[in-house]
Amino acid sequence: MNVRERNNFDLIRLFAASQVVLLHSLTHFSLIPASGFWARIIDGVRWFPGVPIFFVVSGFLITPSLERSATLAQYARKRVLRIYPALWCYVGVCLALLAALGVIRLSTLGHRWFWMWVGCQVTVFQAWNPEQLRHFGAGAVNGSLWTIPVEVGFYVGIALLYAVFGLRKGGKWAATAVFVAAGAVSLATWRIFQVGTFAPTHGFFGKALSMTPLPHFWIWLLGALAYKHFDRVRPFVAGWFVPWFAAYLVLGRWLSLHQELMYPMLGIVTLSAAYSMPGTSRALLRGNDISYGVYLYHMLAINALIALDLPRIGWTVIAVFGCAFAVACASWLLVERPALRLKSSARQAGRSTHATAIGAKLI
Numbered sequence: 001m002n003v004r005e006r007n008n009f010d011l012i013r014l015f016a017a018s019q020v021v022l023l024h025s026l027t028h029f030s031l032i033p034a035s036g037f038w039a040r041i042i043d044g045v046r047w048f049p050g051v052p053i054f055f056v057v058s059g060f061l062i063t064p065s066l067e068r069s070a071t072l073a074q075y076a077r078k079r080v081l082r083i084y085p086a087l088w089c090y091v092g093v094c095l096a097l098l099a100a101l102g103v104i105r106l107s108t109l110g111h112r113w114f115w116m117w118v119g120c121q122v123t124v125f126q127a128w129n130p131e132q133l134r135h136f137g138a139g140a141v142n143g144s145l146w147t148i149p150v151e152v153g154f155y156v157g158i159a160l161l162y163a164v165f166g167l168r169k170g171g172k173w174a175a176t177a178v179f180v181a182a183g184a185v186s187l188a189t190w191r192i193f194q195v196g197t198f199a200p201t202h203g204f205f206g207k208a209l210s211m212t213p214l215p216h217f218w219i220w221l222l223g224a225l226a227y228k229h230f231d232r233v234r235p236f237v238a239g240w241f242v243p244w245f246a247a248y249l250v251l252g253r254w255l256s257l258h259q260e261l262m263y264p265m266l267g268i269v270t271l272s273a274a275y276s277m278p279g280t281s282r283a284l285l286r287g288n289d290i291s292y293g294v295y296l297y298h299m300l301a302i303n304a305l306i307a308l309d310l311p312r313i314g315w316t317v318i319a320v321f322g323c324a325f326a327v328a329c330a331s332w333l334l335v336e337r338p339a340l341r342l343k344s345s346a347r348q349a350g351r352s353t354h355a356t357a358i359g360a361k362l363i
Helices: 009-028 037-045 050-068 072-100 106-110 112-121 143-165 172-192 204-210 214-228 230-237 241-256 259-274 280-285 291-307 314-362
Strands: none
Touching: 009 037, 009 050, 009 259, 009 280, 009 291, 009 314, 050 072, 050 143, 050 214, 050 259, 072 112, 072 143, 072 291, 072 314, 143 172, 143 214, 143 291, 172 214, 172 259, 204 214, 214 230, 214 259, 230 259, 241 259, 291 314
């Protein structure tokens, strides 16, 4: 079983990021039509939500990364190198932009709230936005970064499941039982906090919980389960993208009303896209993965255009895409790709350490 064979995950992640950029742009620029042809098109775009696609792909790829890591320290180092160098660079760009637009000044440096906010941005509390910055753009400097602590929580959560239940030694079906149980708890939490007084829109507690891994972990575990059973899953998805995609389109409106069924189906479509015509991503992107940068910077572009009070027309959406893609390319070339090379060094070092440990046991 080799999930790292030729695939289209780079292209899928870029599609997911672009879906988020499009909907955020149309929403914050108030460009979503109430009815008509374009309203139906946008409604169809919502059937392919970018964030759940990211979660499923992450579960599918991070779980084997954990299993391949010789130690938890090596696993943690790889995860930090993937997330934080680009994030810290983004924070620097964000501060420079806020200063250029006059949102923050030299006097701002003397306020505790500013340093608390910066500390949150560079760690795992990106969802917090101080009242002093509510006047900028859409009201939050980058509200879409709530997914950073959620994703980090997934990394920690899967490592805890492996450590507590001894899944490295327990085999495929032991892992399946644990994943299903953890997913059931997460799904139950997700359902509870989707309705009534606990819904994110109905109070601080619900909103805060929605920004933690717990109600979203079941979506991530769908990818992890697909990885554990990839030998059985692969024949049903590889090369079958068109029929799975067509079935999803036919069921799309109904599935959008039953998300506990929609996301597993979306996961199947995603994996099918990854392993159908698997050379497509390489041919188009040449191994460049700019999706993370696009996701990081798009809300900064949206907020900057709102702050500049530019006309909110279709060309503004194109400007957001242009800015996000341009900065994402720079982030990939200057920050992310060099960091990934350090990941490769960590992997090689881990293999050497693992081999030394085996040799020591043999001696």
